Each structure stands twice: as C-alpha cells, then as structure tokens.
Amino acid sequence: MTGLQNYNYEGKNEIVLLYFLYSFIILINILTLSNVANVILTIPQYIVVLYYLFKNDIKNSILFHFSFILLSLSAQRTLGMFGGDDFSFSLYNYGTIKIIGPVRACYMMNIVYTLLLMGSKFRMQKALFFYKSYKSMMYLGLSAGLIGILGLVFHPYYSIDSFIDYGIYMFVLLTSMYILLKVADSSFIKAVFYICLIAIMSGVLASFIAYTVFGITSFYGEMEIAYQADIIYMAPVLIIGALSIKQHKLLIITLVLYTVIILSAMEGKAIFALAFSFFMLAYLLYFDKTTKFQLKGKLKFARPVIVFIVLGGGIYIAGHMAADSMAFYKLESAASMFSGDLEEMSRSPYIRVASLINIIYEDMHNPFTLLFGNGYGGYFEDNLDMFAGLDLSKGAWTEPVINTGRFTSGHDTMVTVPLFNGLIGVIVIIRICWLYIKRIPYNFMNGIAFVWIFLMFYANTMFAYIGVCCLLAGEYDLNNTTSCDSSSNEDS
Numbered sequence: 001m002t003g004l005q006n007y008n009y010e011g012k013n014e015i016v017l018l019y020f021l022y023s024f025i026i027l028i029n030i031l032t033l034s035n036v037a038n039v040i041l042t043i044p045q046y047i048v049v050l051y052y053l054f055k056n057d058i059k060n061s062i063l064f065h066f067s068f069i070l071l072s073l074s075a076q077r078t079l080g081m082f083g084g085d086d087f088s089f090s091l092y093n094y095g096t097i098k099i100i101g102p103v104r105a106c107y108m109m110n111i112v113y114t115l116l117l118m119g120s121k122f123r124m125q126k127a128l129f130f131y132k133s134y135k136s137m138m139y140l141g142l143s144a145g146l147i148g149i150l151g152l153v154f155h156p157y158y159s160i161d162s163f164i165d166y167g168i169y170m171f172v173l174l175t176s177m178y179i180l181l182k183v184a185d186s187s188f189i190k191a192v193f194y195i196c197l198i199a200i201m202s203g204v205l206a207s208f209i210a211y212t213v214f215g216i217t218s219f220y221g222e223m224e225i226a227y228q229a230d231i232i233y234m235a236p237v238l239i240i241g242a243l244s245i246k247q248h249k250l251l252i253i254t255l256v257l258y259t260v261i262i263l264s265a266m267e268g269k270a271i272f273a274l275a276f277s278f279f280m281l282a283y284l285l286y287f288d289k290t291t292k293f294q295l296k297g298k299l300k301f302a303r304p305v306i307v308f309i310v311l312g313g314g315i316y317i318a319g320h321m322a323a324d325s326m327a328f329y330k331l332e333s334a335a336s337m338f339s340g341d342l343e344e345m346s347r348s349p350y351i352r353v354a355s356l357i358n359i360i361y362e363d364m365h366n367p368f369t370l371l372f373g374n375g376y377g378g379y380f381e382d383n384l385d386m387f388a389g390l391d392l393s394k395g396a397w398t399e400p401v402i403n404t405g406r407f408t409s410g411h412d413t414m415v416t417v418p419l420f421n422g423l424i425g426v427i428v429i430i431r432i433c434w435l436y437i438k439r440i441p442y443n444f445m446n447g448i449a450f451v452w453i454f455l456m457f458y459a460n461t462m463f464a465y466i467g468v469c470c471l472l473a474g475e476y477d478l479n480n481t482t483s484c485d486s487s488s489n490e491d492s
Contacts (some may be wrong), residue, residue, distance in 0.1 A: 004060055015198065019198050019202055025041065027206040030210040031216070032089065034089040034091060045068045045142075049068070049109065060179075063195065066176075068095070069106055072095025074463075075089075075091055075460075077460070089334055094106060106123065107171075109174060114175045114178060128184060128472075130475055134174070134177040137173055141170035144170070144425075147376075147378070148374075149163075151375050151378055158379070166376040172464055176465060176469075180468065184475070192473045197241075200253070203231035203232040204235055206229060207261055208257040226264040230438045232258065234470060235258050236451060240280045240281050240444040243284060312364060351390070352412060352415055356410075359415070362383060372422040433449050433454045443476055445473040450469060452466070
C-alpha cells in the first residue's frame with residue numbers, strides 16, 4: 001500500500017482507477033442508506049486510516065481520513081428521503097457513524113490527529129492563504145462560543161442543543177483546518193487537489209447511477225427529485241475548471257450527468273452557484289490576462305464559441321423546462337427574490353428574507369448583538385409576525401422549535417452568520433469569499449468559497465469537511481509552481 005501522498009495523479013489509468021473506486025464507494029453508501037450493512041464498507045475504511053496511523057505515516061492516514069469523508073453522506077442531506085419528518089434513522093458511512101450521542105467516529109479521529117500534531121515536528125504552514133482563513137474562522141468560532149456560554153449562564157431561553165450542534169460544527173471546522181495546515185507540503189496539497197476533483201466527479205456519477213438505475217430519490221416538499229451525494233454540491237466549480245482540468249473526457253461526462261441530475265433536483269443554492277460559475281467562466285475567458293495568455297494557442301478562437309454554447313444551452317433549457325419540474329420551480333423561486341415585493345416571493349426565499357429582517361429588527365435594539373451576534377445557542381423571534389399563516393414545519397424548523405417561537409438556526413449563510421456572529425461576522429465572511437474569488441484564476445477550486453462559505457456556511461459538518469479540503473486544494477498551482485512555500489501577502 002503506497003498511500004495517496006505519492007499516488008500518480010498525472011497518469012490517465014491511475015485517475016480512471018481512482019474515479020471508479022470513489023464512485024463505487026459513494027454508490028454503496030447511497031444504496032445502503034440507513035442500513036447497518038453500510039458498516040461492511042465503513043469498517044475497512046477505518047482500518048486503512050488506522051493502518052497508516054500505526055505505521056507512523058500520519059500524512060497518508062490524514063489523506064485517507066479526509067478522502068473517505070468526502071465520499072460520505074450527511075444526515076441533513078438525507079432527511080428528504082424519509083419525507084423530511086422522520087428523525088429516527090441512523091447513517092453508518094465513514095463520515096456519520098456515531099460512537100455515542102452526537103459524537104461521530106470521524107470527530108474522534110480529528111481529535112487524535114490534533115493531539116498528535118500538537119507535539120510533532122510538523123510546523124504550521126503560515127505562508128498559505130488557507131492560514132489566513134483559519135484565523136478568520138478562529139474568530140467566528142471563539143467569539144460565538146464565548147457569547148453562547150454567557151448566554152447559557154445568564155439567559156433562560158438560550159438553547160443548549162443549538163449550542164452543542166454549532167459548537168461541534170466549529171470544532172470540526174477548526175480542527176480540520178489545523179490538521180491540514182500542519183501537514184500541507186507541496187505534494188500533500190497536490191494530492192488533496194486531485195482527491196477533491198475526483199471525488200466531485202465521482203459523486204456525480206454515483207448519484208446519476210443511483211437515480212437512473214436503482215431509482216434512489218428524495219423529496220423537496222411534495223416533489224420527488226434525484227438524490228445527490230453531498231460532494232456534488234460543489235460540482236458547479238467544474239464549469240470554471242473546464243479551462244484547466246486535464247481530464248477532459250471525465251469532465252465532459254461529469255457535466256452531462258450533472259445536467260441531468262440538476263434538472264431534476266435543482267435547489268435555490270444550486271442556481272446561484274451555477275450562475276456564479278458561468279459568470280466566472282466568462283470573466284476568465286474575456287478579461288483575465290493570465291487565462292487569455294494561456295488560451296492564446298488552439299483555444300483562443302473557441303472563446304466566443306464556448307460562451308455562446310453556455311448561454312445558448314442555458315436559454316434553451318430554461319425555455320423548454322417543464323412548468324411542473326423542480327428546476328422550473330426553483331428558478332421561479334430564485335427570480336421571486338428580486339421582485340421587490342415580499343408578498344410576491346415564493347415560500348422558501350420568503351422565510352429566509354423574513355428571518356433576516358427579524359434578526360436585524362432585534363439587533364437594532366441591541367448594539368452588542370448587532371455587532372457580535374447572539375452566539376451559539378442564541379435565537380431570534382418573529383417579532384414582526386412575518387411567519388403568520390405559514391406552515392414552517394415543511395423544510396424549515398421542527399415542531400418543538402416552532403412551538404417555542406424561538407428560532408435557533410437559519411437556512412443559509414446570510415441568516416445564520418448575522419444571528420451567531422453579527423455584522424462583524426458578516427464582514428469577515430464576505431471578505432474571505434472576496435479574497436478567494438480573486439484567487440480563482442490561480443486555481444478554480446477557490447470558487448468553493450462562494451458555494452460553501454457564502455451559500456452554506458453552518459449548514460452541516462459534512463460541508464465543512466468538504467469545504468476546507470477544497471479550499472486547501474485551491475493552494476495547488478495548476479501551472480505546477482510550488483504554492484505552499486510562497487507568501488500570499490498580495491491577498492491580505
């Protein structure tokens with residue numbers, strides 16, 4: 001067993017082998033959802049991780065640990081398969097199998113790696129831009145955690161369950177970033193880049209097979225849709241990566257299959273992620289000097305053709321989309337956000353906007369929470385009666401939360417971050433995303449910052465694992481110059 005650090009990621013056969021192996025793992029995880037038989041696949045994965053750990057090959061152990069997590073499925077993304085109301089099921093894949101209570105086995109591995117690396121010879125890679133993001137996340141986690149502790153002590157209605165849930169999320173996020181920063185030399189970063197790339201493409205293939213061959217579906221409200229593994233929520237960045245990914249055939253296959261899935265299971269966030277990716281592709285093709293120079297040869301003449309195909313295909317699909325399809329419904333919902341009239345908004349975006357307005361209303365009466373947020377365990381109330389007459393139990397909150405009238409969570413970044421971290425937290429998040437967007441010409445994986453941090457921060461720990469891996473992958477210089485030993489001061 002040579003491990004993943006020294007794997008030949010440039011070899012065509014090796015890439016294809018890993019592609020089908022990852023696809024197989026994700027497919028089995030999907031087919032054995034909520035079935036204890038899933039441990040037949042999970043136990044060997046932990047054996048591999050522990051094998052390298054006991055061999056004192058901590059880098060390969062960490063690479064396998066994170067790669068198996070990328071191929072796992074989260075409970076939050078699976079709820080719709082059970083009608084959205086059954087919270088009694090359990091998952092048994094590598095990233096979700098639990099030891100006790102909310103503590104998963106992969107969380108314990110994070111603790112083990114953190115303790116080992118604290119006293120090791122490995123030094124923090126402070127030259128990486130990823131380190132700057134780590135410091136920003138430290139602020140978000142520590143400030144919201146401290147405020148949450150004070151709230152639990154002095155405020156009768158702070159939620160201990162919410163504090164634990166989001167505290168675990170930030171613990172997983174920070175320990176993952178710490179672990180990766182400790183071992184991130186140039187070969188490790190290269191391995192992470194290819195692992196993330198292949199995992200995203202494999203997730204699309206596995207989800208497509210599960211949907212078309214095995215009929216595995218989920219539900220969005222009353223609509224039946226294709227089930228998607230967590231990793232493919234990052235797939236829109238492959239559109240940007242079309243300019244630099246060498247595995248062209250796999251990429252084309254992936255984008256075709258992704259189109260089929262997304263037309264069935266498109267969500268609001270996917271619309272914004274796709275729009276962002278198309279915009280960045282157009283920018284790189286027409287305005288970025290580095291990209292234009294790289295395309296000076298055989299692809300230069302194809303620039304207008306690529307954009308024409310993208311725009312023409314999008315217009316055609318939108319024009320011929322069935323009025324009762326998920327894609328049409330979500331496009332209509334997204335468009336309603338710009339109507340300028342709250343009463344004209346669809347239910348899903350309305351709940352998000354109403355939540356944000358209620359949070360801002362409460363914060364205007366409390367300068368401290370306006371700036372720093374309510375912390376983990378904090379909540380907002382519907383003081384403006386904007387939820388009156390709405391059934392909030394369908395995809396919004398649980399009945400116990402609705403009955404209390406104290407909402408301890410939101411549904412996207414622009415609700416949860418103001419709630420937990422206040423205005424300063426929002427500024428931190430926007431700044432991180434903007435600096436990563438500026439780095440997209442350097443490596444398209446940096447676009448994950450928009451998909452994950454800007455759209456789905458605090459969503460679930462699986463996205464946190466995936467997000468940090470992909471952002472470290474963004475440190476890999478696709479022009480094959482060493483990135484981990486050079487400073488990123490130009491972005492600070």
